Amino acid sequence: MEFIDEQYTVITNNSLVVSEKFGSADVYGQNAKSILNKATGFIKAYDFTLNPYRGCQYGCTYCYAAAFSPNEKMQNDWGKWVLIKENAVEVLEKELIKWQKRNSDKLPSIYMSSVTDPYQPIESKTQLTRRLLEVMLEYKPILVIQTRSPMITRDIDILQRFKNLRINMSIPTGSESVRKDFEPQTPSIRARLNAMKKFKTKINDLTGYLPKLSITITPLLPTLLEEQESFIRELNFVDRVVIQNFHASHKRSLIASTRDTAIDMKKKYEWWYNNEVKSYQLFKNKLIKIMRNVEIKEGQAGFTYE
Template identity: 45%
Template sequence: MCLKLSINDILSKSILTPGRGLLNEYSYSLNPYAGCAFGCSYCYVRQLPVSLFREEEWGTWVDIKANAAELLRKELIKAKKKGPVTIFMSSATDPYQPIEAKTMLTRSLLEVMLEVQPDFLFVQTRSPLVKRDLDLFKQFGDKIRISMTIETDKEEIRKAFAPSAPPIPARMNALKEITEAGVLTQATISPLLPCSREFPKKLKHLASRVTLDDFWMGDGSGGKRTEKLGIYKIYEQLGMEKWYNPAAHKVVLKMLKDELDGEVQVLVSQKGFMPGID
């Protein structure tokens, strides 16, 4: 699926947003971009003001926060004077969406954070491009975790829900490479989509831990935002209505624990996104 993207440079007034809601354990969230080219059908950001008050369809526009690195340096110095600083990057965009290959904006923010180090940085993405910055991740030691969204192991399911997002095998390979380099990692099944019984086995050697989340736990509204997006129609088209159920994650959770318990830590929803190390 190829969408014509509207890409613009903007100047932000600030770059660190106080943690709230499901991210209330973090001091701040950090979004290098506004908008996201992946445009996943189930993305809860579609129901947030950043999307609702925009004329363009979500997934067709990206704003590049051109002054982000400059702002981050100033705001980090100020924040660190107040106490410990933990950062979630990113809550409303993907820091490694395609434009990042050209702008290297996220990389510039990582470089700033190596100069003025937060106490912990959680990087959330669904892009294999993340492995480009492995050299920087290593320099953070145990102050960083790289989390890769792998919401299913079935490419046909990924294509139905998120046709513009990177292929699942490429994500798995990138995550494995980062893990093998000694960086703290996480495979994030969020939101849980229909998957095969082999899914837990495929995740076994990919990351330090696995976190499972779904629409009802993870969209910040008990599933109401997701319901407004009308994605149940996709489940119907696939003949997989039984998966659109707040109890579905319990079946997959048992599968994960049976396969991974004792070797890979398995967490659920908010606990899997907390700052800090194992």
């Protein structure tokens, strides 16, 4: 998740009833009126965003999507619930058929996902994202998948059949201790890097199309000084690295909706945040110095498909 652009009128909080527990998370199920939503804001270059779920079990401290929870309790409980859009596969099929009729000479461009993680833990059970991929394949979309989950490698068999695919793996810090502070419920940095490397080792010209691979260091969280260079060296196998300030470019609107837990956590990292502009610049300089044949992009420019 990186951007606010979901049409939150799609699902209301009427009659939300917990249907099951998955781990410690409450799981809700509901039908959505639409699954392809017009992309706006940071990712307006895409035709659509696609969010198979609402809510996210990863519960990152800085996730502003929490502000758009169905009610205040769920906002406070961000990370402890997920809503499955149960009819998503059927709705997607209908919407793509409709779109294709109107745009026979153009491939749809889709950003999955903008306000949830399509490979959060519940996906291991529902396989909803996988089923949506199967539907999308037929329409040959330009597809960007944003996740922080190694579970994406489960779907290599399908993903390698997409000709126009970019995978954005979110790794906001190179330090495990920092990750555990800001996003304690997420997979380790090592697991995410290994997942991305797997695409390179498993896909070749004979098996399918190798996707474009990005690491999105967004928001750029602190990485311990002694770990910065080794972390950056580890990224040298991808096509693109994206950095972005801690919501700074969005000014008041997003700071207002960033969770207090992230604001509090920033205090622990005063050595970084007391001079955030300089910390950002020093990290960026190291990227430029160490990266070889890797695009380095900042902010919005990093989230394009091309």
